[in-house]
Amino acid sequence: MATTKTLGEVLRENGVTRRGFLKFCAATASLMALPPSLVPALAAALEKARRPSVIWLSFQECTGCTESLTRSHTPTVEGLILEHISLDYHHTLQAASGDAAEHAREDAMKENFGHYILVVDGSVPLANPGYSTIAGITNRVMLEEAVKGAAAVIAMGTCAAFGGLPGAAPNPTGAVSVGELVKGKPVINVSGCPPVPLVITGVLAQLLTFGTLPALDGYGRPLAFFGQSIHDRCYRRPFYDKGLFAESFDDEGARKGWCLYRLGCKGPMTYNACATMKWNQGTSWPVESGHPCLGCAEPHFWDAGGFYEALSVPTAAIARTATYAAVGGVALGAAMGILGRTTRQKATAQRQPVSVDELEQTP
Amino acid sequence: MINPMDFLAWVRGPAFDIALAVFVVGMLVRLLEIFLLGRRPNYAQARGGEWGPGLRTMVSRSLADPGTFKRAPFNVIVGWIWHVGFLIALLLFVPHIELVKKTLGIGWPGLPNPVVDAASAIAIVALVAMLIHRVQHPVMRFLSTFEDYLTWTLTLLPLLTGYLAYHRLINPYPLALGLHILSIELLLIAFPFTKLTHAVTAFIARWYNGAIFGRKGVRA
Secondary structure (H helix, E strand, C coil), rough: CCCEEEHHHHHHHCCCCHHHHHHHHHHHHCCCCCCCHHHHHHHHHHHCECCEEEEEEEEEEEHHHHHHCCCCCCCCHHHHHHHHHEEEECCCCCCCCHHHHHHHHHHHHHCCCCCCCEEEEEEEECCCCHHEEEECEEEEHHHHHHHEEEEEEEEEEHHHHCCCCCCCCCHHHHHHHHCCCCCCCCCCECCCCCCCCHHHHHHHHHHHHCCCCCCCCCCCCCCHCCEHHHHHHHHHHHHHHHCCCCCCCHHHHHHCCCCCCCCCCCCCHEEECCEEEEEECECCCCCCCCCCCCCCCCCHHHHHHCCCCCCCCCCCCHHHHHHHHHHHHHHHHHHHHHEEEEEEEEHHCCCCCCHHHHHHHHH | CHHHHHHHHHCCCHHHHHHHHHHHHHHHHHHHHHHCCCCCCCCCCCCCCCCCHHHHHHHHEEEEECHHHCCCCHHHHHHHHHHHHHHHHHCCCCCHHHHHHHCCCCCCCCCCCHHHHHHHHHHHHHHHHHHHHHHHHHHHHHHHHHHHHHHHHHHHHHHHHHHHHHHHCCCCCCHHHHHHHHHHHHHHHHHHHHHHHHHHHHHHHHHHHHHHHHCCCCCC
16 A cells, blocks of 8 residues: 555645535435444544555446546545555556556555455446457456455446446347356445446445445435435425426426426436435536436436337337237137128027927926 | 346336237237128118217217116126226326327326226225126026136236235335336237227227118107
8 A cells, every 4th residue: 555644635635625525425324324323433433444455447438437426626535545545556647657557566466355345336247358358358257367356346437337228138248247247245325327436435435434435226226325216305305296397408397497307307217316426526417407317327328218208108119019019809700700791690590490389398 | 047137127128019019910800800891781861960879979979878777787887896996907007198198109197097097996885796797697697608707807807906006015126116017018919819909899880770770860
């Protein structure tokens, strides 16, 4: 580990006030559904936290997850925490390149064996290992090596958590999520394309403070951030309940801020913290800026039938099917009808009246 | 490997095509069979019109006659409750109206979600009560066939899966939604070939009834 400074020291050096730091702690605690009494404990633990070794592996990804964390114009507490935990190995952020970079990774793995946090963004191709290699090492081999000494694995972003874009149909590279390959180590899926920065630091803060893993949902995502759907927390929800929808991006409904369900909003299926935490330091989030949620934190959201199609609307060729079926139905129905008439005519023709006397004669 | 999203895609796509085709073909065959068979010509002089009484009876028969109500008050009251609850959930739930608007281009105002929620919960309870009543009543149990239990199940499933999806009691959501749509597709497929057809044919039968009596100058 290159530095022995505590997180508190790093933050102070970078001009973060005590007040700003405590505000961050309070916000993080409330996001993680911790009682207020734990805020001082969180602050104390974070302040004293020494830099854990983090190895960040990037596989089939677009670097958007890293961009999401680092692209703030003012240094945020989130950004500084990331800087502090800093990274023994991260393609985009490290200065070293070539052999030196790979040595840094190997050294960090050796020195902190069993203790480092492994962050992975991007999916792993299994169809042909040559689709994605780093320094001649395939993604799968590098992941398996790095997992051996990891205390925990964080799958950062939807590609790592669920396969994401590389895994979208027809999945040409045979991309799989990190969780599908990692066995015997805790995997935390921080999905989103990209994930909300505070979710990333929130998970890291919990690891640093309590040394425990957060409670996870069915998809291995921290419940504190992925416990509620966008739909249930959306400030436009009252319009949905009233049946007031924007029909296009430039109609009266859109200007009045009505629900974007008809424009394909995937809020009902999506679990993420956007609606509550917003983006760009609380400035806005997709629905607030007038665009439907794409569902980027959910598995296979690329294959959900079009970003601008509501999830519940059939993708079947309704008009064509109904027309063919109607033609077929009329033909078949007419045939059956004629058959019925013939049967009736035949029955009428062959009718043999029976008198009461005849009936009484039968034994 | 089938994941919830693939399942939903299949349900929204090919499965919906199949269900729709079966429903349309089946219903047209059933209806044409009925209409083409026609009725016996009536040579007597008409004492009244057919259309007025026919149309009136289509509506008036919705209310049970006093005799029926006296014999089976439970069936009439609980039957009414669940039919109304089902129709509210089907026709006045905003996302359902949106679906119709998107596919057929026609829409109408809906009810607030909590009202629809309550209506579907009441409809589910009423359906369960109907089943208990059917099983406990010796005559009804004797008369019940496999088809009765099948149609009961196929009617309950859309209500139940819709309720579970709305309250997020099945996860993940694409699975919940997929199951809900699938349950409706099963209902559509069974609709023309079971007593579920009554939703259409009951009104035809009522019209015939009213028209026959109307022609005779009698109030049906």
